[in-house]
Structure formats: C-alpha cells, structure tokens
Amino acid sequence: MRDGPNITTIAALIGDQARAQALTLLMAGRALTATELADAAGVTRQTISTHLAKLVDAGLLVVQAQGRHRYFSIADADVAALLETLMGMAFGAGTLPLHLKLGPSAPALRKARVCYDHLAGELGVVLHDRLAARGAFGFGADGMVLTTAGASLIGQLGVDIPALTRSRRPVCRTCLDWSERRHHLAGALGSALLDRFEQLGWARRVTGSRVMAFDAQGEIALRGWLDQVSPPPARPC
Template sequence: MATSNRIAEVAAAVGEPARAAMLAALMDGRALTATELAEVAAITPQTASGHLARLATAGLIVAEKQGRHRYHRLASAEVARMIESVMLVAGGIALSRPPRRVGPKDAALRHARTCYDHLAGHLGVSIADALRASGAVEIAGDAAALTETGRARMQALGILAPDRDMRSTRPVCRPCLDWSERRPHLAGVLGAAICTHALDHGWIRRRAGTRALEITPAGRIGFRQAFEIEHTV
C-alpha cells in the first residue's frame, strides 16, 4: 500500500524540469544513455547522473548494461501510465529540443544486422514486437518466455526443431536491448533459430565486410507470412 511518504518521494522525483524532460524522452519505449538524456534535458552529463540516480532510487527508471554502454529506460508500464497522466494534466510536455537520433549512422546497420547469432536492428525488433503482440512471446523487463502457442507456431514453421533446439543449455528466449532501436529484439535459442532459418531460406543475405543484412524479395514474403510484419524494407 502506498504511504504518504512514498507518494511524496515519487512526486518529488518527477517534479523537477530536467528529470521530467528525461522521463518524457523515455516515453517512446526506447532506452537511452546518460549522455543522450543529458542532451534532452539540456544539462551536463555529470548533472544528469545525479538526476538519474534520483529517478532510479524512486523506482521510476532502471538501467541495463549492453557492451560498453549503460542504458536507462522506464521501470514499468505503470510508470509510463503515470507519466502519461501527468503529461495530460499538464497539457503535454514539450521538450526543449527534438529527441536525439541514436545508434549506428549506417542506415543498413540500423535496418537489419546480426547481433552475435540473432537478428537485430529494425527487422529484429519488428519480429520481437510481432511475436509479442500475437502472444507467441512474453517479455517483461529483462526476462522473456516462449509460450506454448508460440512454441507450436515456431515448430510448425520449421524454425524450432523439438528434439534439437529444446535440449540446448541456452535460454530458449531472452530479450536483448537493440543498439539502434533501443528496444528489445530476441536472443537465445529462438533468436538464433529465426536468424538461421532466414539465412537458410534466402530471406536475408549478408553484406560483405559488415554485420548489415539485406532483406531479399523472398524475405519480404517470408517475414510477412511467418511473423505478419509488413515494414521490413
């Protein structure tokens, strides 16, 4: 049960212009670095670190490390709903500058690439979003699970092999924060199997000297039929 002290703590954490701007910037579901959030709030990175610590202590944001970088995102859907309600009451929060473009400058890398052995970029996140929307995959924070319906669907498509894939010691499914989209794509056995299936069936092909992938005409059809996504090109 929320106490008056807890309510005051959350309200105080939100009720500061720089922190409010940071929270508003995170409302699109992406995870951003302290430097990016500092730019949004028009403050120095050092000042931003203190504000981010305050927001984390209040339970409004969480941080996760990906490679050399540390990314910050809203802690839960409940936090997002609270911020949205505040924005509605306030008449909308306008940021002092537009959101910064994040991730690799190379458009091909942003669109589709490999992340170790699974798909990343706009393509990878679109697949994760589609599987989540259809109930095939459940994602909550740093955890993900392939549902029974999703398992049957992936096996029917020939993406997962019951005997081979289910004996793996790797997690069947886990979210991996996408470098450019700043939302999760899928790793683990499922993520690797989708990537392998797409390569084997000619849906994607590797670009020489880069992790970028090219989606083929067959891939436009294959991804649409398998995952019901239309925006892969």
C-alpha cells in the same frame, strides 16, 4: 567501502579505441584472426595481439587454434548483450562515429543486422513484437519462456523446437536494440530463427559487415509469416 564487483577493469578494457573496434567487429558473430582485427582497428599485429590477450584474460573473448591460425570470437551471449547495450547508450548520446552516421551502410545496419548470433535492427524488433503480440512468449520462474502457441508458430517455419529446449542457454531472452531503443529477440530461439531465415533464402550476411540483407521478397516473406498461420514456402536458390 565498495559494494559488489569492481567494474573498472572491464570498463577500461572496452573503453580503449582499438579494443572497442575489435569487439564491435566480432559482434557480427564470426571468428577472426588477429591480423584481420588489426587491419580493422588500424593498429599493428603486435599491438592487437596485446589487446586481444587482455580481452581473453578478462573473459570477453575466447580463442581457438586451427592449424597455424588463432581465431578470436565473443565469449558468450552475455558479453554480446553488454556490448549491444553500450552501443545503445552511445547511440542515444549521439556519440556514433561520423562514418556510421553518414556512411552508406548506416541505413542497412539500422534495418537489419547481426547481433552476435541473432537478428537486430528494425526487423529484429518487428520479429520480437509480432511474436509477442501473437502470444509466443510468457513468463515463468526462470523468466521469459516460449509458450505452446509460440512453439507451434515457430515450428511451422521448420525450426527444431526440441533442440531449442535441450540447449544450455535460455530459449528466449531479450536484448536492447541500440538503433531502435527497443527489444529484439535473443537466446537460442533468436539464433535458430536467424539461421532459418538464411536457409530459406530470405536474407544473407554481407561480407565484412554486421548487415543482414533482406531483399524485397525476403522481407515480404518474413512479415507474411509473422502475420499468418502458415509460412510462405522457401524460395529456390
């Protein structure tokens, strides 16, 4: 007798190597074509199309047509959180691919990367922990919430707080970081902060990777904002 939903279908879909490669690539938060995903997964266009159709049918991916092209992306933050958690389990079990363990991008990925639409890695955890230490978060009937002190602190950075509260997704939530094995900040707030870091010139996305590159000044600016009342000004582009 079974109790609860059957997880085998979802587990089997994620467990296929080519589909797992495609899902991992899409965790950078960008929508990609079947051709781009086929090249990354090392399979033919026909093969990846079959895989993508299964992922869309299962609700793990969504597809949007634009002209002659169809773009695939992670369905929502819940799917992204599931994938990040699985990556954490793989990392803890020592099952990361050899190229990720030894490749030149590995330290950068662990330092700061995109997790769907928010900041992950060492700096993502620092962001969560420093905000939490300054009383930015509380817990209400619906779970984690942004406090008045937190709204004031975030507002100093130029983030539109009312827009966050109008969002249909949770303002604050945590996501277990696969490399740090601690929580980083997700939700509408995590997404808005990542966008703001880019706007301020503190960090940039590395093309074709999940790496979020903070230069020395950008990291100093981030840590400085977290340690003081008034944030440093944006650097000119």
